[in-house]
Amino acid sequence: MAVYTNIPPEELEAFLAEYDLGPLKRVDGIAEGVENTNYLIETEAGRAILTLYEKRVREEELPWFLGLMQHLARRGLKCPTPVIARDGVALRRLMDRPAAITTFLTGRPIETITASACFSLGQSLARMHLLGDGFRAHRPNSLGPDAWRPLLNSCHGAADTVQPGLTAELENAISEVLAAWPASGSLPVGQIHADLFPDNAFFERGNVSGLIDFYFACTDLLAYDLAICLNAWCFPDERTPDAALMAGLMGGYQSIRPLAAEEKAALPALVQGASIRFLLTRLYDWVNTPVDAIVTRKDPLAYHHRLVAWRADARGLLHV
Numbered sequence: 001m002a003v004y005t006n007i008p009p010e011e012l013e014a015f016l017a018e019y020d021l022g023p024l025k026r027v028d029g030i031a032e033g034v035e036n037t038n039y040l041i042e043t044e045a046g047r048a049i050l051t052l053y054e055k056r057v058r059e060e061e062l063p064w065f066l067g068l069m070q071h072l073a074r075r076g077l078k079c080p081t082p083v084i085a086r087d088g089v090a091l092r093r094l095m096d097r098p099a100a101i102t103t104f105l106t107g108r109p110i111e112t113i114t115a116s117a118c119f120s121l122g123q124s125l126a127r128m129h130l131l132g133d134g135f136r137a138h139r140p141n142s143l144g145p146d147a148w149r150p151l152l153n154s155c156h157g158a159a160d161t162v163q164p165g166l167t168a169e170l171e172n173a174i175s176e177v178l179a180a181w182p183a184s185g186s187l188p189v190g191q192i193h194a195d196l197f198p199d200n201a202f203f204e205r206g207n208v209s210g211l212i213d214f215y216f217a218c219t220d221l222l223a224y225d226l227a228i229c230l231n232a233w234c235f236p237d238e239r240t241p242d243a244a245l246m247a248g249l250m251g252g253y254q255s256i257r258p259l260a261a262e263e264k265a266a267l268p269a270l271v272q273g274a275s276i277r278f279l280l281t282r283l284y285d286w287v288n289t290p291v292d293a294i295v296t297r298k299d300p301l302a303y304h305h306r307l308v309a310w311r312a313d314a315r316g317l318l319h320v
């Protein structure tokens, strides 16, 4: 996370007075992350995370995200759950922004990604897909294929300042991937995390202990979530996919939820789509992040490298 919004101590105290958490002992801004403002708070009741929702998160969608986390946690997934204030409401306002407190998860992101960590991550992803099944509400993917061209256009050619010729290359890649994208209804759909990067999975003793950051979650192709993870977890040098990491991830996932033949066949398009989606949001952020924000901008070109690798031979790399 990042800190876009500072909270004066008296505002925080007034906010916390609505909860049964006891007096505040400590508050720290969390520098990790990109999307929202997060604080680690410690009260008499223990540690918790206070999030002020910024940027891309739409206020009217927050009940969906918080509801999904509550559903998954109740069904046994280790993920943050909304803390409810004395009036029964979890989603509140602070500093003129929507805000919520969620439970603190133990564990840490893994330092070195190994095949065994990927196996465990794949299992957690597949479990999440199965557990999400009973959550009937539907949230379309606001960063899905229909959003890519508008997102590229909203960068007004800035891709070329990052790398000459990138705008045209992306226009071309988007057309090709859209043409290969699975038709509606042809692959299993469910609740997906859609941002399960290494910073959003906590590990303890080598295994996944919890998943965080569900604010891109949506109802979309389950195999697309796996494609996002193949991009995020399996490129140790940011350029070339590692066969052992991919085998670990695919193996872990399929040990819980085997892929259908049509899902395997669609993976080459899905991994390219995932590269495009993260390349575009990173590009957008690269040119639009406020200078005074405490945040580390992420490199758009890291996802260009992935896209280039997949476009050269996705089928061969994925062994599908």
Ligand SMILES: Nc1ncnc2c1ncn2[C@@H]1O[C@H](COP(=O)(O)OP(=O)(O)O)[C@@H](O)[C@H]1O
Binding pocket: 001, 002, 030, 032, 033, 034, 035, 036, 037, 038, 049, 080, 102, 103, 104, 105, 106, 199, 200, 212, 213, 214, 215
């Ligand atoms: N429930 C949680 N338990 C423990 N730490 C958390 C929790 N949620 C967030 N964090 C910490 O805050 C950081 C940023 O959270 P994240 O949800 O990824 O923010 P953003 O949505 O802004 O990207 C995480 O990397 C982690 O260090």
Ligand SMILES: N[C@@H](CCOP(=O)(O)O)C(=O)O
Binding pocket: 001, 032, 033, 034, 035, 195, 197, 199, 200, 213, 278, 281, 282, 298
């Ligand atoms: N995972 C995305 C950016 C979103 O950041 P997060 O902190 O919400 O995971 C990327 O790497 O581009």
